[in-house]
Amino acid sequence: MFVFFKHFIAPLLSITICSTGSSLLTTLLIVKMGQFGLPASMIGMLTTSFFLGYILGALYLETFILRVGYIRAYTTFACILTVVAGLHGLPLNPVLWLPLRFIYGACTVGIFIVIESWILQSAGKEKRGQVLAIFMLCLYGAQASGQLFFRICSLNSVTPLLLIALAIALSIFPMTTTHLRQPAFSHAAIFGIKKLFALSPSGFLGCFGGGLILGSLHGLLPISLKSLEFTNEEMALILCFIFLGGMSLQYPFGRLSDHWNRKYVLLGSYTGAIFFSGLLFWALKIDIPSYLLVVLPAAFMIGGFFFTLFPLSMNYTCDFLTESQVVPATAGLLVAYSAGAAAGPFIAPFFMNIFGPIGLFVFFSTTAVSVIIFVLQYRPTLRPL
Incomplete structure (x- = not known):
């Protein structure tokens, strides 16, 4: 059993670390927007911007992933997320945050496509449901544990953003240092x-x-x-x-x-x-x-x-x-x-x-x-x- 599941340790560990930081950022931004008294319409626009990037990323990033492979694609998306997370530390400017949330949504879905495709392509029909279940457990566990950082740092300092950027950056290491080969693309099909x-x-x-x-x-x-x-x-x-x-x-x-x-x-x-x-x-x-x-x-x-x-x-x-x-x-x-x-x-x-x-x-x-x-x-x- 362990011999089988060891093929998924790297992607599961990466998504766990990355989601821990990302979930903290989502909560942090909601709190900050409330502190600055942004109108509900602006908060809605920022949320819509994230989902727009998420949906468009899901529609168009597959070509990039197929061209460079899972590991390079994950590294690219995680690096962009690290930079974007840090840029949220700039003085609050809704005009700036709109494109930042769009980019963050696109790169977030890119990471999900990489991890889920890796799992689905490698697991095989007999074990696919169990591996997907473990993936979901890692994801939900990371989202819950990310909230615990609020107990150890002040929301008005730069510490939360530093922790978020650090977590996303560290998530690159399991993917890039694994000795196992990534799933191969054989005549990959692109369809709508x-x-x-x-x-x-x-x-x-x-x-x-x-x-x-x-x-x-x-x-x-x-x-x-x-x-x-x-x-x-x-x-x-x-x-x-x-x-x-x-x-x-x-x-x-x-x-x-x-x-x-x-x-x-x-x-x-x-x-x-x-x-x-x-x-x-x-x-x-x-x-x-x-x-x-x-x-x-x-x-x-x-x-x-x-x-x-x-x-x-x-x-x-x-x-x-x-x-x-x-x-x-x-x-x-x-x-x-x-x-x-x-x-x-x-x-x-x-x-x-x-x-x-x-x-x-x-x-x-x-x-x-x-x-x-x-x-x-x-x-x-x-x-x-």
């Missing part, structure tokens, strides 16, 4: 979103649906819980259980997808999302006594099902791909996910206006039901490879 959708509509829509759900969860769940008059301590506990569930069930679902039909595992994950979203809707609507005894376990399971939607969809899509199609397919799936994550917070409020704060869970269930109906009705013209 339309071709990817034709290859695996269910996997593509699964990624988009996962983005809709997780984008809304990250952006609107705290607002929904606050409107339901949860205390800050209760909100923190619920969110903690969601993220714990998301991390705890990654590997079991990944292992399950390596032994069972991946289509049915994906459908099972979306079905679980429907059930526990409905359970939370019911518990919050009727305000049962000791409701936290229902809410917390349901939150744990919601995290477990929600956070597995994207890796399961990606894993299922790879069943229809040749080795030469992995890089452009990874980029296309990231476009689908990020488009969903950007659209979700704009669509979900319509449900919240109709059903109140608990309408967010109606949106989760509606999205999941829509994906399941499509997957069940669609009959693929291609068989898994």
